[in-house]
Amino acid sequence: MSLMKIFDTAGSGMAAESLRLNTVASNLANANSVSSSPDTAYKAKELLFAPLLETQAGASATTNAANVGVHMEGVTESQQPVESHYEPGNPMADASGYVYGSNVNPVDELVNMISASRSYQNNVEVMNTTKQLMIKTINLGS
Incomplete structure (x- = not known):
């Protein structure tokens, strides 16, 4: 895996976690909302994520992965009963x-x-570590 693909992978993880944080914020903002019927009451949103592994044409999934990361499959509503x-x-x-x-x-x-x-934060740390390794590798030649 090239070092540039590490940025793609960590970036997709950061995007997924950002969506997750936004969903949590929406759920918390509606935690105390009320409705006149159980059908119209706010139901907690839950995100479904799946791994993303697209390979280049003719390459095996373990050797030349073109795109590795995570993507959102969809949004579901919690099946817990409303109060x-x-x-x-x-x-x-x-x-x-x-x-x-x-x-x-x-x-x-x-x-x-x-x-x-x-x-x-872990994905940010992966990106920062990769950047530092790239800079040190470039400095080896000078």
Whole structure:
């Protein structure tokens, strides 16, 4: 693998973690939202990632990988049930006096945020280390 492909791989990881952080922020922003029905209540978004390995024509996957990294497959909604609260005075309450909150678990989202942030930092460190190695290799010739 050439050193330039390391930048592509780390860059795709950084892009994936950035999407993950944005999704966590969206989930946390809607954690306390309420709705008048369980169908319209906010459901936590979850990203699906998959490895990306595209090879050059005629090359084996282990020797000449042209594009290695990660890409987003799609977005799903959490299947956890939404919470209902009896609040007859709430303007969003249904005919029975219930409002329906989101199914976002703030603790899980904070753990996800820390994990995504650390993964992003690791990819930045990979890029910085690769850059330093390239600079030292260039300086060997001078």
